[in-house]
Amino acid sequence: MxxxxxxxxxxxxxxxxxxxxxxxxxxxxxxxxxxxxxxxxxxxxxQFQRWHPRPYLAPPVRIIDIDEESLRRIGQWPWSRAQVARLLDATRQLEPASVSLDIMFPEPEGQTRADAGGRASDDPDQTLAQALRRGRVALGVALTGPRQGGDAADAAGGPLLFKAGFIAVGGEPTRSVPAFSSSVSNLRDLQLAAAGQGAMTFMPDVDGVVRRVPLLFSLQGRPVPSLTAEALRLAAGADAYVVHAAADAGGVIDLRIGTHRIDTDQTGALWMHFARPQAERYLPAWQVLEGRVPPASLKGRIVLIGTSAQGLLDLRFSPLGGVIPGVEVHAQALEQIVSGQQLRRxxxxxxxxxxxxxxxxxxxxxxxxxxxxxxxxxxxxxxxxxxxxxxxxxxxxxxxxxxxxxxxxxxxxxxxxxxxMRHRWAERRQRWMQTTFSRYVSPNLIDYLVANPQALELGGRRQRCSFVFTDLQGFTARMETMDPAVAVSVLNTYLDRMIAIAFKHDGTLDRIVGDAVAIMFSAPVPQADHEARALRCALEMQAFAREHVDALQRQGIAFCDTRIGVHTGEVTVGNFGGATLFDYRALGDPVNTAARLEGANKFLGTSLCVSEDTLRGCPGAVTRPVGRLRLAGRSTYLMVHEAQAADGQSVEADVDYASAFEWMRRGDDAALAAFEVLAAQRPDDKLVALHVTRLRAGSRDDAIDLLAK
Structure with a gap:
């Protein structure tokens, strides 16, 4: 060891x-x-947001919604600039803190219109500009194109005119915020009339979901506020943004708008914590135009004008699932800032x-x-x-x-x-242990104990098992005439092969006593076909033993014949012993009976005796009936057969012997003559010779008493 x-x-x-x-x-x-x-x-x-959406605390933010009903009542989009001006005037009369348009006006509306009397009406663009001057209104713009060198290019509307200033504290913020090279802006007159302008641009993640709302952008190196930031600045009455950024382009730390300090990520974006949809967040535009809105509903509140109509395609994916209007994203961002419910990273x-x-x-x-x-x-x-x-x-x-x-x-x-790696090493160690200790005990017992370590406790259980006992006839006396080294080598070769055959049929090595081997089937792992396994194992052992004797004979070494007994019955199997030594084995009369059958071969002239209890589980096996044996130490008879082939093996049954045996079993006088004929035909058949001797001595049936062990 x-x-x-x-x-x-x-x-x-x-x-x-x-x-x-x-x-x-x-x-x-x-x-x-x-x-x-x-x-x-x-x-x-x-997922965190789905588990805990932001509580809706009815903050001072409202959306005037150009919804489907408003389009049905007033007309399809786009509305006249004069109609938008009337909406702004109706909103201003409700005294909001600020109004932001999630809408763009990059091109003139068209020709001067005539009223019902044929006079030229006011220019609708100028009408909208005048409405913008009368309130604190922010316009939305769109930023386009990746950042490139050169001057800012404007696709429409002319150069952007921003009303707010920027105060940088620490590092330069424009190095880390989203950068663009061009924009789509509003008409110049509208820009001049508005109190502010902010970018409506969103920066969805790769899956299209809006999780952050940028508050700052860079347009050709110039800082640009978002529409969300402008709506808050106008409501707070601030003239400038204070941007706190880390040195050496470390990114934005926070943004101050009036009295509000907003924690952002390094790109100047606000992490969104969405609330569930709330009907009270919206006011239909047609109700505002018709004066059906309570006077206090917008007073002192931040107002956003946008659309939820699906046909206008201003829809965004939300982390809560589904889509929401783009204007609601701005509104929810403002809600969490004003109510102090900001997410921080x-x-x-x-x-x-x-x-x-x-x-x-x-x-x-x-x-x-x-x-x-x-x-x-x-x-x-x-x-x-x-x-x-x-x-x-x-x-x-x-x-x-x-x-x-x-x-x-x-x-x-x-x-x-x-x-x-630990598992692979443990498997290697386990395989080594199984390979090593399988030389001491049966591989199936090792596998069983590895899978069922609790079986290493003392105790047993009742189990129906089959047993194969083998022994070498006269080997003790033969060893005395052989060279010890040769005797040990020959015996080891014989035992190694016999045990290998037992393991091949998933038998468990019960014990080795000198040249005798005891094999157990259906323990520790139950086997439904243990009787057939035992018989096949015994027949293969018998075939090997005969070939081994012939092979040694050709080498000039005299070896011994092998006797085999097979029996089946209920025994107690388990670990027996104490704290010092475990011995896994079976105890019970069937074990002794199998050993007695092995010894009975020398009196019967057979080499493989199998009990009828075993043969009940071996349909199709080819055997010769030996008789009813009363073994030493037993008071009852046991029917025993000489096995010739297992199920599926091509061996013809001995019909002549079976007929003679049936006459003997019935006590027919013709039995002696039949066996004498067989004895003359088969002078080397010792079992036939035994029955001839018994019948001549006066026996009348197949009962045989074997009083010696």
Missing amino acids: AEIGARLPRLPRLAWLVPLVAMLAAMALVVHDPVPLRVARNAVFD PGWVPATEAIVALIGCIAVGIVAMRARPGRSSLLFLGLVGAIGLAAWTSFRFGRLLLDPGAPVLAMALVFAPTML
């Missing part, structure tokens, strides 16, 4: 390279933050997530290398649960966006290959 222990496979020190390399790869992935990782992060944040969060990922990778790697798989898995799952709970708690109660996906993925990238 010392030699075995020296060869026991051990985990090499180089195995630590697996978690180390995996950790380095995982941390590189976390730092690089590829698109799939960002998509996974967005999916987690979306400060610049220190990615670094913190990377540190958590690193600590988690180290912990998981060490435990996975040292602890058992169950404990390692519990730690991994515990860390995953703790990180997920921390992220959810931060979102739910602190409105802080922490990504659990990056640390969890990093730990999984360390845990999985490490556990796989």
Whole structure:
């Protein structure tokens, strides 16, 4: 056993390279933050929002909706500029804090129109400009094209005219915000008349979902506010934006608009926390035009004018599922700013997530290398649960966006290959143990104990099993005449092959006593066909034993014939012994009976005796009936047969013998004559000679008493 222990496979020190390399790869992935990782992060944040949408606190933000009913009552879009002016005037009379148009007017409306009296009416563009001057109104513009060199190009409407100033604190903010090279703006007269202008441009993620609303843009290096920011600035009465940015192009930190401090990401975007759709957020445009809106419904509120009509295609995907009008995205952004329900993901969060990922990778790697798989898995799952709970708690109660996906993925990238390597090593170690110890016990017993370690407890159970006992006739005396080295070599070769045959048929080695072998079937693993297995095993052992004797005879070595007994019955199987030694075996009368049948062969002149109890489970087996034996120590008779072939083997039944035996079994006087004829034909058939001797001595049936063991 010392030699075995020296060869026991051990985990090499180089195995630590697996978690180390995996950790380095995982941390590189976390730092690089590829698109799939960002998509996974967005999916987690979306799920958080579905679990806990932003509570709607009825903040002072309203949408005047050019909905389907308004289009039906007033006319299809586009409306006349004069109609829009009337809508603005009707809105102004309700005293809103500011009004923002999620609509553009890049081109003149057309010719001067004539009224009913034939006089030229006012220019509709000028009518709209006058309505803009009478209130605090912001217009929407569109930014287009990637950032390029040269001057800003305007597709329509002329150069952009912005009314607000920008005060930069720290670094230069335009280096990190979304940059564009051109714009589609409003008519110059409308720009001059409006109190402000803001970009309506959204920056959806790769899946088309709007999760962040940019508050700042860059147009050829000039800072440009969004429509959301302009609506808030006009309502707050501020003249300028204060942008706090990190030095060395580190990105935007926050944005101050009047008394509001808005935490943004490094690109100057506001993380959206969407509330569920609310009917009170909208006022139909036709009701405002017809004066059906309560006077206090818009007083002091931030008002956005836009459309929810599906035909106008201003629809956006929401993390809550489905689509919402683009104007509602602006409204929800304003709601969470004004009500103090902002989501935050400060610049220190990615670094913190990377540190958590690193600590988690180290912990998981060490435990996975040292602890058992169950404990390692519990730690991994515990860390995953703790990180997920921390992220959810931060979102739910602190409105802080922490990504659990990056640390969890990093730990999984360390845990999985490490556990796989440990599993492969454990399999190799287990295979080594099975190969090694299968030389001491049966392979099927090893497999059973590996799968059922609880079977290593003392105790047993009742089980119907089949047994095969073999022995070499006269081998003890033969060894005394043989060279000891030759005797041991010949015996080892014989036993090795006999045991291999038993294992081939999934038999369990019960014991080896000298040159005798005991094989058990249907234990420890139950086998429905254990009787047939036992018979096939015994017949193959018999065939090998005869070939082995002939082979040794040709080498000049005299060997012994093998006797085999097979029996089936209910026994107690299990572990017997004590704390010092386990011995897995079967106890019961069927075990002794199988041994007695093996010994009965020398009196019967046979080499393989099988009981009728075994043959009941071997339909199609070819046998010769021996008779009813009363074995030593038994008071009852047992019907025994000489096996010749198992089911499926092409061996013809001995019809002449069967006929003679039937006469003997019935007590017919013709039995003696029949057996005498067979004896003359088969002078070497010892079983026939036995029956002739018995019948001549006065026996009248097939009952045989064997009083010796």
